Amino acid sequence: MFPTTVAGSLPKPSWLAEPDKLWPQWRLSGADLEAGKLDATLLAIKMQEDAGIDIVSDGEQSRQHFVHGFLEFVEGIDFGNKVEMGIRGDRYKAMVPTVTGELGLKGRVHQTEARHARAHTKRKFKITLPGPMTIADTVADRCYGDKIKMAMAFAGLLNQEARALEADGVDVVQFDEPAFNVFMDEVPEWGIPALHRAIEGLKCTTAVHICYGYGIKANIDWKNSLGSEWRQYELIFPALAKSKIQQVSIEAIHSRVPLKLMRLLEGKDVLVGVIDVASDNIETPDEIMSVIKDVMEHVPKERIVCCTNCGMAPMHRDVAAAKLDALGKGAALARQQFS
Ligand code: ZN
Numbered sequence: 001m002f003p004t005t006v007a008g009s010l011p012k013p014s015w016l017a018e019p020d021k022l023w024p025q026w027r028l029s030g031a032d033l034e035a036g037k038l039d040a041t042l043l044a045i046k047m048q049e050d051a052g053i054d055i056v057s058d059g060e061q062s063r064q065h066f067v068h069g070f071l072e073f074v075e076g077i078d079f080g081n082k083v084e085m086g087i088r089g090d091r092y093k094a095m096v097p098t099v100t101g102e103l104g105l106k107g108r109v110h111q112t113e114a115r116h117a118r119a120h121t122k123r124k125f126k127i128t129l130p131g132p133m134t135i136a137d138t139v140a141d142r143c144y145g146d147k148i149k150m151a152m153a154f155a156g157l158l159n160q161e162a163r164a165l166e167a168d169g170v171d172v173v174q175f176d177e178p179a180f181n182v183f184m185d186e187v188p189e190w191g192i193p194a195l196h197r198a199i200e201g202l203k204c205t206t207a208v209h210i211c212y213g214y215g216i217k218a219n220i221d222w223k224n225s226l227g228s229e230w231r232q233y234e235l236i237f238p239a240l241a242k243s244k245i246q247q248v249s250i251e252a253i254h255s256r257v258p259l260k261l262m263r264l265l266e267g268k269d270v271l272v273g274v275i276d277v278a279s280d281n282i283e284t285p286d287e288i289m290s291v292i293k294d295v296m297e298h299v300p301k302e303r304i305v306c307c308t309n310c311g312m313a314p315m316h317r318d319v320a321a322a323k324l325d326a327l328g329k330g331a332a333l334a335r336q337q338f339s
Helices: 030-050 111-120 132-136 147-167 186-199 217-224 233-242 259-265 285-295 317-338
Strands: 055-057 074-087 092-105 124-130 172-176 205-209 247-251 269-275 304-308
Touching (some): 030 055, 030 111, 030 317, 092 147, 111 147, 124 147, 132 147, 132 186, 147 172, 172 186, 172 247, 186 233, 205 269, 233 247, 233 259, 259 269, 259 285, 269 285, 269 317, 304 317
Parallel strands (some): 055 124, 172 205, 247 269, 269 304
Protein backbone atom coordinates (compact mmCIF):
# COMPACT_ATOMS: atom_id res chain seq x y z
CA MET A 1 0.00 0.00 0.00
CA PHE A 2 1.03 3.62 -0.64
CA PRO A 3 3.92 2.97 -3.02
CA THR A 4 6.16 5.97 -3.62
CA THR A 5 7.43 7.60 -6.80
CA VAL A 6 8.56 10.98 -8.13
CA ALA A 7 6.90 13.22 -10.72
CA GLY A 8 10.05 12.87 -12.83
CA SER A 9 13.00 15.22 -12.74
CA LEU A 10 15.65 15.56 -10.03
CA PRO A 11 18.42 18.16 -9.72
CA LYS A 12 21.57 17.42 -11.66
CA PRO A 13 25.00 17.25 -9.99
CA SER A 14 26.90 20.55 -10.35
CA TRP A 15 29.71 18.85 -12.29
CA LEU A 16 27.17 17.96 -14.99
CA ALA A 17 25.07 21.12 -15.32
CA GLU A 18 24.60 24.52 -13.69
CA PRO A 19 22.75 23.94 -10.42
CA ASP A 20 19.44 25.47 -9.28
CA LYS A 21 18.21 26.24 -12.80
CA LEU A 22 15.29 25.10 -14.90
CA TRP A 23 17.27 25.59 -18.13
CA PRO A 24 20.85 24.78 -17.04
CA GLN A 25 23.86 24.86 -19.32
CA TRP A 26 25.82 21.61 -19.48
CA ARG A 27 29.24 21.77 -17.90
CA LEU A 28 30.65 18.91 -19.95
CA SER A 29 30.73 18.31 -23.68
CA GLY A 30 31.16 15.54 -26.24
CA ALA A 31 31.92 12.07 -24.91
CA ASP A 32 32.42 13.43 -21.37
CA LEU A 33 28.86 14.78 -21.40
CA GLU A 34 27.40 11.51 -22.62
CA ALA A 35 29.27 9.55 -19.93
CA GLY A 36 28.41 12.16 -17.30
CA LYS A 37 24.67 11.89 -18.04
CA LEU A 38 24.78 8.15 -17.39
CA ASP A 39 26.81 8.53 -14.19
CA ALA A 40 24.31 11.12 -12.97
CA THR A 41 21.45 8.75 -13.84
CA LEU A 42 22.92 6.13 -11.50
CA LEU A 43 23.28 8.71 -8.72
CA ALA A 44 19.65 9.77 -9.21
CA ILE A 45 18.52 6.16 -8.91
CA LYS A 46 20.68 5.60 -5.83
CA MET A 47 19.27 8.74 -4.20
CA GLN A 48 15.74 7.43 -4.74
CA GLU A 49 16.54 3.88 -3.64
CA ASP A 50 18.19 5.12 -0.45
CA ALA A 51 15.06 7.16 0.30
CA GLY A 52 12.86 4.08 -0.14
CA ILE A 53 11.21 5.22 -3.38
CA ASP A 54 9.47 2.25 -4.99
CA ILE A 55 9.04 3.38 -8.59
CA VAL A 56 12.23 5.22 -9.53
CA SER A 57 12.90 7.50 -12.50
CA ASP A 58 16.10 8.42 -14.31
CA GLY A 59 15.70 11.87 -12.77
CA GLU A 60 15.74 13.26 -16.33
CA GLN A 61 19.51 13.65 -15.97
CA SER A 62 20.07 13.29 -19.73
CA ARG A 63 17.87 16.18 -20.85
CA GLN A 64 18.24 19.90 -20.52
CA HIS A 65 14.49 20.52 -20.48
CA PHE A 66 11.49 18.21 -20.47
CA VAL A 67 10.11 19.30 -23.84
CA HIS A 68 13.27 20.20 -25.73
CA GLY A 69 14.94 16.98 -24.56
CA PHE A 70 12.48 15.20 -26.85
CA LEU A 71 12.38 17.74 -29.65
CA GLU A 72 16.14 17.46 -30.21
CA PHE A 73 15.49 13.99 -31.61
CA VAL A 74 12.71 15.06 -33.95
CA GLU A 75 13.15 15.67 -37.65
CA GLY A 76 11.26 18.56 -39.21
CA ILE A 77 12.16 21.01 -36.43
CA ASP A 78 14.46 23.96 -36.98
CA PHE A 79 16.26 24.87 -33.76
CA GLY A 80 18.26 27.51 -35.65
CA ASN A 81 15.04 29.40 -36.30
CA LYS A 82 13.56 30.14 -32.88
CA VAL A 83 10.74 32.64 -32.50
CA GLU A 84 9.32 34.31 -29.42
CA MET A 85 5.87 32.99 -28.62
CA GLY A 86 3.46 33.25 -25.71
CA ILE A 87 3.05 29.73 -24.35
CA ARG A 88 0.60 28.11 -21.89
CA GLY A 89 -2.12 30.57 -22.87
CA ASP A 90 0.40 33.43 -22.96
CA ARG A 91 1.41 32.89 -19.32
CA TYR A 92 5.05 33.16 -20.37
CA LYS A 93 7.03 34.17 -23.40
CA ALA A 94 9.53 31.63 -24.61
CA MET A 95 11.87 31.29 -27.56
CA VAL A 96 10.51 28.22 -29.30
CA PRO A 97 11.82 26.22 -32.28
CA THR A 98 9.93 26.08 -35.55
CA VAL A 99 8.26 23.09 -37.19
CA THR A 100 9.31 23.43 -40.81
CA GLY A 101 8.69 19.99 -42.28
CA GLU A 102 7.02 16.65 -41.78
CA LEU A 103 7.79 15.30 -38.31
CA GLY A 104 9.73 12.09 -37.77
CA LEU A 105 12.11 10.60 -35.20
CA LYS A 106 15.82 10.74 -36.00
CA GLY A 107 16.31 7.63 -33.90
CA ARG A 108 15.82 6.54 -30.31
CA VAL A 109 15.35 9.33 -27.76
CA HIS A 110 15.90 7.82 -24.31
CA GLN A 111 17.29 4.39 -25.12
CA THR A 112 20.76 4.91 -23.63
CA GLU A 113 19.67 6.15 -20.21
CA ALA A 114 16.66 3.82 -20.04
CA ARG A 115 18.76 0.71 -20.68
CA HIS A 116 21.50 1.92 -18.35
CA ALA A 117 19.01 2.57 -15.57
CA ARG A 118 17.21 -0.71 -16.19
CA ALA A 119 20.47 -2.63 -15.90
CA HIS A 120 21.21 -1.04 -12.50
CA THR A 121 17.99 -1.10 -10.54
CA LYS A 122 15.62 -3.86 -9.54
CA ARG A 123 12.91 -1.37 -8.61
CA LYS A 124 10.07 -0.49 -10.95
CA PHE A 125 11.33 2.09 -13.40
CA LYS A 126 9.51 5.07 -14.88
CA ILE A 127 10.39 7.31 -17.81
CA THR A 128 8.61 10.56 -18.55
CA LEU A 129 7.87 12.04 -21.97
CA PRO A 130 6.29 15.40 -22.76
CA GLY A 131 2.63 15.05 -23.73
CA PRO A 132 1.48 15.89 -27.29
CA MET A 133 -0.63 18.89 -26.26
CA THR A 134 2.23 20.42 -24.28
CA ILE A 135 4.69 19.86 -27.15
CA ALA A 136 2.26 21.43 -29.63
CA ASP A 137 2.12 24.46 -27.32
CA THR A 138 5.92 24.75 -27.17
CA VAL A 139 6.74 24.97 -30.91
CA ALA A 140 5.86 27.41 -33.67
CA ASP A 141 4.10 25.69 -36.56
CA ARG A 142 5.25 26.67 -40.05
CA CYS A 143 4.23 23.43 -41.71
CA TYR A 144 1.02 21.72 -40.59
CA GLY A 145 -1.27 24.76 -40.36
CA ASP A 146 -3.44 22.84 -37.89
CA LYS A 147 -2.49 22.45 -34.22
CA ILE A 148 -4.45 19.23 -33.72
CA LYS A 149 -2.98 17.58 -36.80
CA MET A 150 0.50 18.56 -35.63
CA ALA A 151 -0.19 17.28 -32.08
CA MET A 152 -1.34 13.95 -33.52
CA ALA A 153 1.88 13.72 -35.53
CA PHE A 154 3.87 14.29 -32.31
CA ALA A 155 1.70 11.68 -30.58
CA GLY A 156 2.70 9.15 -33.23
CA LEU A 157 6.38 9.83 -32.53
CA LEU A 158 5.81 9.58 -28.78
CA ASN A 159 4.12 6.24 -29.33
CA GLN A 160 7.09 4.99 -31.33
CA GLU A 161 9.48 5.93 -28.49
CA ALA A 162 7.14 4.68 -25.74
CA ARG A 163 6.84 1.24 -27.36
CA ALA A 164 10.62 1.04 -27.65
CA LEU A 165 10.99 2.08 -23.99
CA GLU A 166 8.60 -0.67 -23.00
CA ALA A 167 10.81 -3.12 -24.89
CA ASP A 168 13.80 -1.70 -22.96
CA GLY A 169 12.11 -2.84 -19.74
CA VAL A 170 10.46 0.40 -18.61
CA ASP A 171 7.52 -0.28 -16.24
CA VAL A 172 5.76 3.08 -16.38
CA VAL A 173 5.61 5.62 -19.21
CA GLN A 174 4.35 9.00 -18.00
CA PHE A 175 3.33 11.92 -20.19
CA ASP A 176 3.73 15.40 -18.76
CA GLU A 177 0.83 17.62 -19.79
CA PRO A 178 0.98 20.97 -17.98
CA ALA A 179 -0.98 22.33 -20.98
CA PHE A 180 -3.99 20.31 -19.76
CA ASN A 181 -4.87 22.96 -17.21
CA VAL A 182 -4.47 25.78 -19.69
CA PHE A 183 -6.62 24.56 -22.57
CA MET A 184 -9.31 22.85 -20.49
CA ASP A 185 -11.94 22.87 -23.26
CA GLU A 186 -9.57 21.24 -25.71
CA VAL A 187 -8.54 18.40 -23.39
CA PRO A 188 -11.60 16.19 -24.05
CA GLU A 189 -11.76 17.30 -27.68
CA TRP A 190 -8.22 16.39 -28.76
CA GLY A 191 -5.84 16.36 -25.77
CA ILE A 192 -6.97 12.95 -24.58
CA PRO A 193 -7.34 11.49 -28.09
CA ALA A 194 -3.72 12.57 -28.69
CA LEU A 195 -2.64 10.84 -25.46
CA HIS A 196 -4.51 7.72 -26.58
CA ARG A 197 -2.53 7.81 -29.80
CA ALA A 198 0.67 8.10 -27.73
CA ILE A 199 -0.13 5.01 -25.58
CA GLU A 200 -1.51 2.85 -28.40
CA GLY A 201 -0.46 -0.78 -28.00
CA LEU A 202 1.42 -0.27 -24.70
CA LYS A 203 1.15 -3.00 -22.07
CA CYS A 204 3.18 -1.20 -19.41
CA THR A 205 1.58 1.19 -16.94
CA THR A 206 0.65 4.58 -18.40
CA ALA A 207 0.43 7.85 -16.52
CA VAL A 208 -0.20 11.53 -17.10
CA HIS A 209 1.17 14.34 -14.93
CA ILE A 210 -0.76 17.60 -14.79
CA CYS A 211 0.09 20.49 -12.53
CA TYR A 212 0.17 24.19 -11.83
CA GLY A 213 3.86 24.36 -12.68
CA TYR A 214 7.24 24.71 -11.04
CA GLY A 215 7.87 27.25 -8.31
CA ILE A 216 9.16 29.86 -10.77
CA LYS A 217 7.95 33.48 -10.60
CA ALA A 218 5.62 33.46 -13.64
CA ASN A 219 3.83 30.47 -12.15
CA ILE A 220 3.62 31.84 -8.64
CA ASP A 221 2.12 35.10 -10.00
CA TRP A 222 -0.39 33.14 -12.05
CA LYS A 223 -1.36 30.92 -9.10
CA ASN A 224 -1.86 34.03 -6.94
CA SER A 225 -4.41 35.25 -9.50
CA LEU A 226 -6.52 32.09 -9.32
CA GLY A 227 -8.35 32.76 -6.08
CA SER A 228 -8.70 30.63 -2.97
CA GLU A 229 -9.87 27.46 -4.72
CA TRP A 230 -8.29 26.11 -7.88
CA ARG A 231 -11.07 24.28 -9.71
CA GLN A 232 -9.58 24.06 -13.24
CA TYR A 233 -9.29 20.28 -12.84
CA GLU A 234 -13.02 19.95 -12.42
CA LEU A 235 -13.32 20.52 -16.17
CA ILE A 236 -10.85 17.85 -17.24
CA PHE A 237 -10.97 15.09 -14.58
CA PRO A 238 -14.25 13.56 -15.86
CA ALA A 239 -12.69 13.17 -19.31
CA LEU A 240 -9.50 11.75 -17.77
CA ALA A 241 -11.55 9.28 -15.72
CA LYS A 242 -13.06 7.97 -18.97
CA SER A 243 -9.66 7.79 -20.67
CA LYS A 244 -7.41 4.74 -21.09
CA ILE A 245 -4.59 6.34 -19.06
CA GLN A 246 -4.15 4.36 -15.84
CA GLN A 247 -2.54 6.88 -13.48
CA VAL A 248 -2.95 10.62 -12.94
CA SER A 249 -0.25 12.62 -11.13
CA ILE A 250 -1.34 15.85 -9.44
CA GLU A 251 -0.21 18.13 -6.62
CA ALA A 252 -1.90 18.06 -3.23
CA ILE A 253 0.28 19.47 -0.45
CA HIS A 254 0.09 23.28 -0.15
CA SER A 255 -2.14 23.31 -3.24
CA ARG A 256 -5.44 25.14 -3.44
CA VAL A 257 -6.97 22.37 -5.52
CA PRO A 258 -9.89 21.06 -3.42
CA LEU A 259 -9.01 17.45 -2.63
CA LYS A 260 -12.60 16.40 -3.23
CA LEU A 261 -12.07 16.98 -6.97
CA MET A 262 -10.02 13.76 -6.88
CA ARG A 263 -13.34 11.93 -6.63
CA LEU A 264 -13.79 12.78 -10.31
CA LEU A 265 -10.83 10.50 -11.12
CA GLU A 266 -12.73 7.36 -10.17
CA GLY A 267 -11.03 4.22 -11.43
CA LYS A 268 -7.59 5.79 -11.75
CA ASP A 269 -4.52 5.41 -9.60
CA VAL A 270 -3.81 8.85 -8.23
CA LEU A 271 -0.19 9.94 -7.81
CA VAL A 272 -0.76 12.34 -4.96
CA GLY A 273 1.79 15.13 -4.52
CA VAL A 274 2.82 15.09 -0.87
CA ILE A 275 6.08 16.98 -1.43
CA ASP A 276 6.02 20.71 -2.24
CA VAL A 277 8.60 21.50 -4.92
CA ALA A 278 8.08 25.27 -4.62
CA SER A 279 9.47 25.45 -1.07
CA ASP A 280 12.77 24.44 0.49
CA ASN A 281 11.11 23.49 3.79
CA ILE A 282 11.44 19.78 4.33
CA GLU A 283 8.12 18.06 4.98
CA THR A 284 7.85 15.92 8.10
CA PRO A 285 6.60 12.34 7.85
CA ASP A 286 3.60 13.40 9.97
CA GLU A 287 2.69 16.17 7.54
CA ILE A 288 2.87 13.71 4.64
CA MET A 289 0.78 11.17 6.50
CA SER A 290 -1.88 13.77 7.18
CA VAL A 291 -2.14 14.68 3.46
CA ILE A 292 -2.58 10.98 2.68
CA LYS A 293 -5.24 10.75 5.38
CA ASP A 294 -7.17 13.67 3.84
CA VAL A 295 -6.88 12.19 0.34
CA MET A 296 -8.17 8.84 1.63
CA GLU A 297 -11.54 10.50 2.16
CA HIS A 298 -11.84 10.85 -1.61
CA VAL A 299 -9.64 8.15 -3.19
CA PRO A 300 -9.63 4.45 -2.23
CA LYS A 301 -6.38 3.83 -0.37
CA GLU A 302 -5.28 1.06 -2.71
CA ARG A 303 -5.33 3.65 -5.52
CA ILE A 304 -3.06 6.15 -3.77
CA VAL A 305 0.58 6.48 -4.86
CA CYS A 306 2.71 8.97 -2.90
CA CYS A 307 4.57 11.36 -5.17
CA THR A 308 6.10 14.83 -5.45
CA ASN A 309 3.90 17.74 -6.60
CA CYS A 310 6.01 18.26 -9.72
CA GLY A 311 9.55 17.82 -11.02
CA MET A 312 12.44 18.77 -8.72
CA ALA A 313 14.91 19.83 -11.44
CA PRO A 314 15.43 23.45 -10.32
CA MET A 315 15.84 22.64 -6.58
CA HIS A 316 19.03 22.48 -4.52
CA ARG A 317 20.23 18.91 -4.68
CA ASP A 318 20.57 18.45 -0.91
CA VAL A 319 17.04 19.82 -0.40
CA ALA A 320 15.68 17.37 -3.00
CA ALA A 321 17.48 14.48 -1.27
CA ALA A 322 16.01 15.45 2.11
CA LYS A 323 12.54 15.76 0.58
CA LEU A 324 12.80 12.31 -1.04
CA ASP A 325 13.84 10.91 2.31
CA ALA A 326 10.76 12.52 3.90
CA LEU A 327 8.58 11.06 1.13
CA GLY A 328 9.84 7.53 1.88
CA LYS A 329 9.37 7.98 5.64
CA GLY A 330 5.95 9.64 5.34
CA ALA A 331 4.59 6.84 3.15
CA ALA A 332 6.01 4.23 5.56
CA LEU A 333 4.30 5.97 8.46
CA ALA A 334 0.99 6.08 6.55
CA ARG A 335 1.32 2.35 5.80
CA GLN A 336 1.81 1.70 9.49
CA GLN A 337 -1.20 3.83 10.45
CA PHE A 338 -3.74 2.99 7.79
CA SER A 339 -3.16 -0.59 6.63
ZN1 ZN B 1 4.50 19.44 -12.95
